[in-house]
Amino acid sequence: MTDEPGIGARVNDDEARYRLPRSVLPRRYDLVLEPDLDAVTFTGSEAVTLEVVEPVDEIVLNSADLEVGPGRLEGSGGTLEVSTIRLDPETERVHLLLSGTAEPGEWTLHLGFAGKLSDQLQGFYRSTYSDDEGRTHTIATTQFESTDARRAFPCWDEPDLKAVFGVTLVTADGLLAISNGPEIGREDAGGGRVRVRFADTMPMSTYLVAFVVGSLDATEPVDVDGVPLRIVHRPGKADLTPFAAEVGAFCLRYFADYYGIPYPDKKMDMVGLPDFAQGAMENLGCITYRESLLLVDLDKATQPEVATVADVIAHELAHMWFGDLVTMRWWNGIWLNEAFATLMELLAVDAYRPDWERWSQFLRSRAVAFEVDALESTRSIEYPVRSPDDAAGMFDILTYTKGAAVLRMLEQYLGAERFREGIRRYLDEHRFGNTETHDLWDAIEKATGEPVRRIMDGWIWQGGYPLVSARLRDGMVELGQRRYLISGKQDDTVWDVPLLVRTSAGTEPVLIEPGGVSIPVTDDGPVVVNAGVHAFVRVEYDDELLARLTADLRSL
Structure with missing residues (x-):
C-alpha cells in the first residue's frame, strides 16, 4: 500500500473481511x-x-x-x-x-x-x-x-x-x-x-x-496496424460512427508508439449503448460507451462536443495499457489509473488536433481543482482503502484533474522523453501484473536518476498545494513555500515542488525542497517562476520581481 506507518497493519486487519x-x-x-x-x-x-x-x-x-x-x-x-x-x-x-x-x-x-x-x-x-x-x-x-x-x-x-x-x-x-x-x-x-x-x-x-x-450493428473493421477496430451501434446510426473510428485508429497508433508496446490484445470494439451509467468503461477489447460519447454528427455537433468525444475515446484506449495490461493491486490505486489516462487523453488529443489547444482548456478546468484543494476539507489524492466502496470517493475532480495535473507537473520537470522512458520501463517490468503506486515512481526514478518517489509521495499522500513565494535578495531569487488555504489558516504542510523557472539565461527545472532554494540571477530581466504553468502551485512575487514581470508583458 504505502510506506506510511500503520496503514499496512490496518489492511491486514481487514483482509479477512474484504479480501478473499x-x-x-x-x-x-x-x-x-x-x-x-x-x-x-x-x-x-x-x-x-x-x-x-x-x-x-x-x-x-x-x-x-x-x-x-x-x-x-x-x-x-x-x-x-x-x-x-x-x-x-x-x-x-x-x-x-x-x-x-x-x-x-x-x-x-x-x-x-x-x-x-x-x-x-x-x-x-x-x-x-x-x-x-x-x-x-x-x-x-x-x-x-x-x-x-x-x-x-x-x-x-x-x-x-x-x-x-x-x-x-x-x-x-x-x-x-x-x-x-x-x-x-x-x-x-x-x-x-x-x-x-x-x-x-x-x-x-x-x-x-x-x-x-x-x-446491434458493427461497422466494417478498420485495420490499425493489424488490430481490427469496429464501432458497434444500434441500427440506423452508422452515419454517426466515422469520427469515432478515425479517433480510435489515431489513438491506438499513438499509444502503441508512446508506450513502446503494441496493443496488448487481438481486436478493438467500441460499443455505443443507449443506457450506460458511466461515460465509458475500459473493458479490454470491448470498450462500452454512453452513445452520446461515441457517436457524433459532425455537421450538427459543437466543437466542445466533438472534443469531448475525442477525449473519452482517447481516455479509454489509454487504459488498454495503463490499467488493463498493468493493473492496480487494490482499489487504492484507482486514482492512478484514472489520472494517468486523463494525462494520456490530453497528450493524444493534443497530438490529434493541436488547433484545439487542449492544454489551454485543461488549465481552465484545473482552476476548479485549485478551488477545491484550497479548502481545509480537501483530501489527499490517494488514501488507504479497506473495502472497494471506500474507493468510490476517488472518482472526483481531485483524482481526474489534480491527479493528471501533478503527473503533468512531473513530466514537464523531468522532460517529456525522460518521463516517457520511465513509463515504458514501468509497463514493461509489470506487464500482465499488478502494482502499487510507488512502483511507477520507482520505475521513473530508475530511468531518470531523480528522487521521484520522494517528490510524488508528498503530492499524493497530502491534500492541498503550496503557495510558492519568490523574493529577490542580493542577486538571488529565494523560493519558499507555505500551504495555500482559502481560510488563511496557517498550516505546516510542505512539498518537494518540481517546476520550471525562466530567466534571461533560459528555462531550467528547479526542485523547491521543504526548506526552500535560491537561484542566481545575473541581470534585471524578468524571472518567471512556474514557467508554462505546469506545476500545481500558486506563485507570490515580491514587489521587485512583480515589477520586472509587468514591465513588458508582451515579452513573456
Whole structure:
C-alpha cells in the first residue's frame, strides 16, 4: 500500500473481511453464458482452472444476486463434489464445502449459475431502445467496475487475481454477440440459437470482462496496424460512427508508439449503448460507451462536443495499457489509473488536433481543482482503502484533474522523453501484473536518476498545494513555500515542488525542497517562476520581481 506507518497493519486487519483467502487462486475461466432477452434472465456455467496453494476443504469466492450450483472439483487426485453451497449476501461471497480435501496443485472447478438481467446498470444488465417503428429492443450488456463481475458469474472478484478468460455466448440467432476477444467459432445450438466462442484474453482482472448481446450493428473493421477496430451501434446510426473510428485508429497508433508496446490484445470494439451509467468503461477489447460519447454528427455537433468525444475515446484506449495490461493491486490505486489516462487523453488529443489547444482548456478546468484543494476539507489524492466502496470517493475532480495535473507537473520537470522512458520501463517490468503506486515512481526514478518517489509521495499522500513565494535578495531569487488555504489558516504542510523557472539565461527545472532554494540571477530581466504553468502551485512575487514581470508583458 504505502510506506506510511500503520496503514499496512490496518489492511491486514481487514483482509479477512474484504479480501478473499489466497489458499485458492484462479488461473483461467471458461465461461458459457446464455441470456434470454425476453425473460430478462441468464444461465451459465464455468470451468475455472485453479491453483490450490494449501490443502482446503472449502473454496470461497465472490457471488451476488446469483443462484449457484451444482458444482464439483476435478483434479489429478480425482473428483470432489461440492456438498454444500452457502451464499452470504452481506459479504457477497459463496462458500463451497467440498466432499473431501483438495491437496495443493492444479484443479478445475465446475459450477452452474443463473440470474436476472439487472435494471440497475451494473453487473449483467439490460439496456433498451426503440426503433423507428416504435418496437422495443433489449440489449444484454455488462458493467463490472468495481465489483460487479460477481453479479454475472461466481469469481474471484479482486483486481490482483488476474486470469485468462475464454468466453462463449449462446444467443438467439440474428443477434450480435461480442466479448473481449474476437469471435473464433460459431455453431448451431438448436432451437434457433447459436453458440459463439471468443478467443482467450490476456491475463486480466474480472472487472474488465465484458459481453454484449443484442440487435446491434458493427461497422466494417478498420485495420490499425493489424488490430481490427469496429464501432458497434444500434441500427440506423452508422452515419454517426466515422469520427469515432478515425479517433480510435489515431489513438491506438499513438499509444502503441508512446508506450513502446503494441496493443496488448487481438481486436478493438467500441460499443455505443443507449443506457450506460458511466461515460465509458475500459473493458479490454470491448470498450462500452454512453452513445452520446461515441457517436457524433459532425455537421450538427459543437466543437466542445466533438472534443469531448475525442477525449473519452482517447481516455479509454489509454487504459488498454495503463490499467488493463498493468493493473492496480487494490482499489487504492484507482486514482492512478484514472489520472494517468486523463494525462494520456490530453497528450493524444493534443497530438490529434493541436488547433484545439487542449492544454489551454485543461488549465481552465484545473482552476476548479485549485478551488477545491484550497479548502481545509480537501483530501489527499490517494488514501488507504479497506473495502472497494471506500474507493468510490476517488472518482472526483481531485483524482481526474489534480491527479493528471501533478503527473503533468512531473513530466514537464523531468522532460517529456525522460518521463516517457520511465513509463515504458514501468509497463514493461509489470506487464500482465499488478502494482502499487510507488512502483511507477520507482520505475521513473530508475530511468531518470531523480528522487521521484520522494517528490510524488508528498503530492499524493497530502491534500492541498503550496503557495510558492519568490523574493529577490542580493542577486538571488529565494523560493519558499507555505500551504495555500482559502481560510488563511496557517498550516505546516510542505512539498518537494518540481517546476520550471525562466530567466534571461533560459528555462531550467528547479526542485523547491521543504526548506526552500535560491537561484542566481545575473541581470534585471524578468524571472518567471512556474514557467508554462505546469506545476500545481500558486506563485507570490515580491514587489521587485512583480515589477520586472509587468514591465513588458508582451515579452513573456
